[in-house]
Amino acid sequence: MTSAVAVRLANVSRHFEAGGGLVRAVDGVSLSLPRGAITALIGPSGSGKTTLLSLVGGLLPVTAGVVETDGIDLGTLDQAALTAFRLHHLGIVFQAFHLIDALTVAENVELPLTLAGVRRPDARRRALALVERLGLAARADVLPRVLSGGEKQRTALARALVLDPPVVLADEPTGSLDAAAGEDVITLLQTEATAHGRAVIAASHDPRLLARADRVVAMSFGRVV
Amino acid sequence: MAFDRVRVTITVAGIGFAVLLMLFLAALYDGVRTEANGYVSSRPVEAWVAQEGTTNFIKSTSLLSAAEADVLAQVDGVREVSPLLRVITTARVGERQVTVILLGVDPRSATGRPEAAEGDMVPSAGEIVFDRALARQHGIHVGDTLVVQGRPFRVIGLSRGTNSVLTQFAVVTLEDAQLLLGMSDMASFFLVRGIEGLPPEALVARLAGQVPRTAAFTHADFSANNMRELRGGLLPILATVAVLGAVVGLAVLTLLLYGAVLEQREIYAVLKAIGAPQQVLVRLVLFQSLAAAGGGFLFGALGYAVSAPLVVRVVPAMALSLSADALVAVGLATCLLGGLGAVLPLRRVRRVHPAELFRA
Ligand SMILES: Nc1ncnc2c1ncn2[C@@H]1O[C@H](COP(=O)(O)OP(=O)(O)O)[C@@H](O)[C@H]1O
Ligand SMILES: [Mg+2]
Numbered sequence: 001m002t003s004a005v006a007v008r009l010a011n012v013s014r015h016f017e018a019g020g021g022l023v024r025a026v027d028g029v030s031l032s033l034p035r036g037a038i039t040a041l042i043g044p045s046g047s048g049k050t051t052l053l054s055l056v057g058g059l060l061p062v063t064a065g066v067v068e069t070d071g072i073d074l075g076t077l078d079q080a081a082l083t084a085f086r087l088h089h090l091g092i093v094f095q096a097f098h099l100i101d102a103l104t105v106a107e108n109v110e111l112p113l114t115l116a117g118v119r120r121p122d123a124r125r126r127a128l129a130l131v132e133r134l135g136l137a138a139r140a141d142v143l144p145r146v147l148s149g150g151e152k153q154r155t156a157l158a159r160a161l162v163l164d165p166p167v168v169l170a171d172e173p174t175g176s177l178d179a180a181a182g183e184d185v186i187t188l189l190q191t192e193a194t195a196h197g198r199a200v201i202a203a204s205h206d207p208r209l210l211a212r213a214d215r216v217v218a219m220s221f222g223r224v225v
Numbered sequence: 226m227a228f229d230r231v232r233v234t235i236t237v238a239g240i241g242f243a244v245l246l247m248l249f250l251a252a253l254y255d256g257v258r259t260e261a262n263g264y265v266s267s268r269p270v271e272a273w274v275a276q277e278g279t280t281n282f283i284k285s286t287s288l289l290s291a292a293e294a295d296v297l298a299q300v301d302g303v304r305e306v307s308p309l310l311r312v313i314t315t316a317r318v319g320e321r322q323v324t325v326i327l328l329g330v331d332p333r334s335a336t337g338r339p340e341a342a343e344g345d346m347v348p349s350a351g352e353i354v355f356d357r358a359l360a361r362q363h364g365i366h367v368g369d370t371l372v373v374q375g376r377p378f379r380v381i382g383l384s385r386g387t388n389s390v391l392t393q394f395a396v397v398t399l400e401d402a403q404l405l406l407g408m409s410d411m412a413s414f415f416l417v418r419g420i421e422g423l424p425p426e427a428l429v430a431r432l433a434g435q436v437p438r439t440a441a442f443t444h445a446d447f448s449a450n451n452m453r454e455l456r457g458g459l460l461p462i463l464a465t466v467a468v469l470g471a472v473v474g475l476a477v478l479t480l481l482l483y484g485a486v487l488e489q490r491e492i493y494a495v496l497k498a499i500g501a502p503q504q505v506l507v508r509l510v511l512f513q514s515l516a517a518a519g520g521g522f523l524f525g526a527l528g529y530a531v532s533a534p535l536v537v538r539v540v541p542a543m544a545l546s547l548s549a550d551a552l553v554a555v556g557l558a559t560c561l562l563g564g565l566g567a568v569l570p571l572r573r574v575r576r577v578h579p580a581e582l583f584r585a
Contacts, residue, residue, distance in 0.1 A: 112499050
């Protein structure tokens with residue numbers, strides 16, 4: 001049932017009404033992205049990378065075209081189904097981390113497990129195992145505000161991965177990190193793609209990420225070039 | 226989740242004051258029920274006779290000829306009939322004018338005698354028994370002298386159950402009340418005691434029609450009618466103020482919870498992005514709303530416990546009596562407030578968009 005294709009876009013457009021004009025943020029894009037690989041999405045600022053990721057993750061509806069993520073046609077899902085789809089099929093990593101400040105590292109990672117109905121001791125155990133795998137064992141019970149940028153992004157990555165999603169979306173994942181921490185996160189993303197067979201799609205300006213990507217998709221004015 | 230302490234305090238205090246207001250109104254309502262109808266409901270009689278058309282004690286002009294008591298006393302099954310004359314007048318206490326309802330009663334009969342708080346309850350000519358709340362309010366003590374329409378009256382006792390909140394009762398002899406009214410042989414009601422074992426309904430049936438243009442009531446009916454009049458006038462006013470208080474509480478809760486949602490929108494966006502179902506978000510907002518309402522209820526209940534005795538000391542006529550039922554009712558109203566307070570914030574949460582999170 002699982003094909004080698006994780007994400008398929010057929011003639012996908014997303015337009016915005018802005019300031020009286022029409023912005024073609026994504027404009028007639030067709031793509032197939034593989035599992036077990038990192039796809040780097042590059043292009044100048046405003047070229048539509050983030051919008052494309054949002055469409056793949058079902059965070060925005062398309063204006064036209066078909067988005068199929070992990071074999072599911074997102075156009076057929078209602079809001080509740082899209083939410084459930086994100087929980088079980090998708091991991092998302094943001095440039096600004098977006099951890100929940102009031103929860104500890106382990107609790108942040110536990111959150112998707114709790115939402116998926118996994119009971120407390122089990123959820124805690126699974127979260128801690130992943131936290132340890134990502135090198136955060138010593139930080140499990142601290143609040144995000146005492147973490148370094150690299151640790152925050154690793155926590156966010158753990159939260160994205162804890163339900164073992166086939167597709168991981170990352171928007172400028174190294175954009176807020178120093179060189180060493182950025183390197184670290186790229187290595188982790190690569191491991192997730194190759195060792196765990198996930199489709200990792202990362203929008204990035206980072207040349208190191210570009211260098212380690214299995215595939216590069218370049219965008220300009222909403223189109224793939 | 227992230228709670229701002231000042232915000233939580235303001236919310237809880239805002240709801241708390243609304244709860245406090247509701248508790249005061251509920252207590253006033255109950256107080257009126259027990260205190261204001263106290264004198265009428267505690268008469269040791271089986272029946273009342275009033276002028277035709279009069280159904281209650283408080284809101285009526287009942288005029289009878291006192292001599293008709295003798296006619297009624299002859300009725301089979303009647304043990305005792307005593308006239309009661311009600312006169313609204315002004316008593317002068319030093320420089321102060323105090324409006325009271327004077328009750329002229331037969332001093333030899335127990336039927337008109339009020340419940341004692343202090344001193345003697347059986348006036349002779351030139352003596353008066355005063356409501357204790359009104360006495361406290363105007364600094365009147367047993368032994369003081371009041372002037373009513375130029376006549377001096379010595380205060381011989383203070384009574385309870387004679388405070389109908391808006392006006393209070395004072396008891397004098399029937400003759401004194403008739404003198405003040407300027408009409409001898411006048412009465413407002415006859416208080417009737419039946420013989421042992423005769424049901425009040427049977428007594429009323431025998432009294433009916435014995436004197437032209439009068440109506441007889443069982444004590445239970447007359448007391449219930451009076452209660453209905455008291456409540457009917459007061460309840461809509463208290464209920465309106467209570468609802469206004471609740472609306473203000475609701476506005477405070479909604480406003481502050483709405484602010485909290487705006488402040489926590491990142492959290493809601495993250496929850497949506499990682500796949501939290503709608504119920505989880507609803508529960509999160511509802512929990513905050515109900516917690517604030519619960520805190521407000523505790524605040525208001527504590528506030529009532531502390532302030533009610535002080536209020537009664539400052540305004541003695543304020544008949545406050547908070548029943549367990551009223552407390553439960555206000556608690557339920559506060560719960561409802563908590564639920565309603567979540568409505569607008571939840572609509573705002575619905576509009577939080579997870580795609581916002583990509584903007585760094
Ligand atoms: N919600 C929106 N409303 C209006 N215009 C938008 C919105 N989101 C993105 N855009 C516009 O779409 C274009 C692509 O934006 P984006 O996908 O964020 O590009 P990138 O991530 O490559 O910088 C930009 O011109 C941007 O201003
Ligand atoms: Mg972008």
